[in-house]
Amino acid sequence: MITTRFAPSPTGYLHIGGLRTALYSYLWARKNSGRFLLRIEDTDLKRNSQEAAQAIEEAFKWVGLSHDDEIVYQSERFDLYKKYVQKLLDEEKAYYCYMSREELDALRAEQQSRKERPRYDGRYRDFTGEVPVGIEPVVRIKAPLSGTISFVDGIKGEVSFQAEDILDDFIIARADGTPTYNFVVAIDDALMGMTDVIRGDDHLSNTPKQIVVYKALGFEIPKFYHVPMILNPSGKKLSKRDGAMDVMEYQKMGYLPEALLNFLIRLGWSHGDQEIFSFQEMLSLFDPSDINKSASAYNGEKLLWLNAHYIKNASYSRLTQELKRFDVNIEDHDKQEILVDALRERAKTIAEFANMAKSILQMPLSYDDKAVKKFIGEDSLENLVKYSAYLQISEKPLHLPIEFEEITKQFMAKYNLKMKNLAQPLRISLVGTAVSPSVYDVLSILGTDEVNMRIQKFIQTIKG
Numbered sequence: 494m495i496t497t498r499f500a501p502s503p504t505g506y507l508h509i510g511g512l513r514t515a516l517y518s519y520l521w522a523r524k525n526s527g528r529f530l531l532r533i534e535d536t537d538l539k540r541n542s543q544e545a546a547q548a549i550e551e552a553f554k555w556v557g558l559s560h561d562d563e564i565v566y567q568s569e570r571f572d573l574y575k576k577y578v579q580k581l582l583d584e585e586k587a588y589y590c591y592m593s594r595e596e597l598d599a600l601r602a603e604q605q606s607r608k609e610r611p612r613y614d615g616r617y618r619d620f621t622g623e624v625p626v627g628i629e630p631v632v633r634i635k636a637p638l639s640g641t642i643s644f645v646d647g648i649k650g651e652v653s654f655q656a657e658d659i660l661d662d663f664i665i666a667r668a669d670g671t672p673t674y675n676f677v678v679a680i681d682d683a684l685m686g687m688t689d690v691i692r693g694d695d696h697l698s699n700t701p702k703q704i705v706v707y708k709a710l711g712f713e714i715p716k717f718y719h720v721p722m723i724l725n726p727s728g729k730k731l732s733k734r735d736g737a738m739d740v741m742e743y744q745k746m747g748y749l750p751e752a753l754l755n756f757l758i759r760l761g762w763s764h765g766d767q768e769i770f771s772f773q774e775m776l777s778l779f780d781p782s783d784i785n786k787s788a789s790a791y792n793g794e795k796l797l798w799l800n801a802h803y804i805k806n807a808s809y810s811r812l813t814q815e816l817k818r819f820d821v822n823i824e825d826h827d828k829q830e831i832l833v834d835a836l837r838e839r840a841k842t843i844a845e846f847a848n849m850a851k852s853i854l855q856m857p858l859s860y861d862d863k864a865v866k867k868f869i870g871e872d873s874l875e876n877l878v879k880y881s882a883y884l885q886i887s888e889k890p891l892h893l894p895i896e897f898e899e900i901t902k903q904f905m906a907k908y909n910l911k912m913k914n915l916a917q918p919l920r921i922s923l924v925g926t927a928v929s930p931s932v933y934d935v936l937s938i939l940g941t942d943e944v945n946m947r948i949q950k951f952i953q954t955i956k957g
């Protein structure tokens with residue numbers, strides 16, 4: 494059974510790079526009817542781990558990812574790791590190293606002066622002498638001193654490391670007994686039954702160390718997929734300003750989760766030149782071996798484009814729900830569908846959508862000066878008065894945009910007016926600016942009474 498995981502360190506929130514690896518891991522597990530697990534790597538930062546797990550679960554919930562089993566917290570597994578340290582000590586695959594801080598510093602300085610890579614020289618590997626007093630030893634694992642460590646990465650192909658370039662007998666337990674990063678990651682991945690480890694390629698250099706641990710403990714080595722980074726458009730590391738922020742910020746900015754996931758799956762993976770992927774398509778088409786070998790560039794315009802696409806195609810009830818987050822409640826509005834259709838083509842985010850909806854639904858508190866100067870005079874005010882009266886005496890019911898269009902045309906014919914005499918003044922009186930969706934849509938959404946009230950208020954305001 495395919496088992497994957499997402500293993501964040503508890504920074505307190507989930508950022509989009511993390512969400513992308515989580516998505517890849519999730520899809521691969523679910524596609525294969527496998528398991529997708531969550532592990533919080535909190536050996537150093539215990540303090541934040543519960544909050545971090547909550548933040549991750551909140552973000553997962555928002556985008557629709559779910560994990561199996563209980564969350565694994567590394568900070569709760571120290572006893573387990575200790576057993577494995579002991580096992581390696583018993584099997585003489587690891588040993589106590591009594592090197593003091595001063596000795597280590599001296600070794601480093603010496604190596605630096607010879608322009609060598611700082612590395613432990615193995616002085617306690619086969620130590621049989623008298624144990625130095627007053628030193629709490631660390632535990633080091635016996636790593637291969639020469640030869641290569643290779644594995645076939647699902648994205649990068651065969652990857653080989655020269656043992657002497659990258660390894661030394663690295664520490665697996667510190668002097669205070671706490672285990673180290675690469676040691677616990679390998680143990681957890683093995684015990685959690687990982688078959689496929691999909692993670693950022695910033696972890697590639699950790700992999701040979703983890704392989705040493707797997708081998709020493711006789712664990713099966715999973716398949717690794719090291720995913721190239723997401724860079725900013727100028728090819729640099731993605732910063733917060735570029736978009737590397739908390740996933741929930743995207744919700745606050747009015748992105749739909751399906752747009753974000755669609756954006757993320759395409760950052761580093763493709764299927765021909767297809768851009769739009771439903772969740773079902775992601776599941777059926779995604780394969781981590783098709784992940785691009787090179788880094789991908791974050792493109793905010795593309796994300797907006799995708800978001801606009803998903804807004805255009807979302808159901809009325811969905812958009813109604815989303816708008817609530819932005820303090821717009823149109824659930825009981827009798828022209829809900831007309832309002833949504835009038836705006837869905839124009840909004841790139843739900844935040845924009847909500848602002849546009851508010852500008853129609855709320856009585857304008859002020860009127861755009863420039864527009865007033867440009868379009869409002871004695872004539873236009875008079876036209877508005879007449880128009881308002883005309884609506885009031887209409888015998889036909891006025892509900893739909895088409896009904897308002899008809900009566901407006903009749904009105905213009907009767908008074909020999911052109912649309913330009915009426916459309917902008919009417920817009921300004923209704924929404925406060927000369928910019929709005931189709932004026933007939935606005936009329937229909939507001940209804941005759943509200944329209945008349947707004948016209949009246951406008952005239953009063955202008956006449957002072």
Ligand code: GLU
Binds near residue numbers: 534691
């Ligand atoms: N905890 C690591 C991180 O947040 C990920 C480790 C892994 O995926 O192996 O970058």
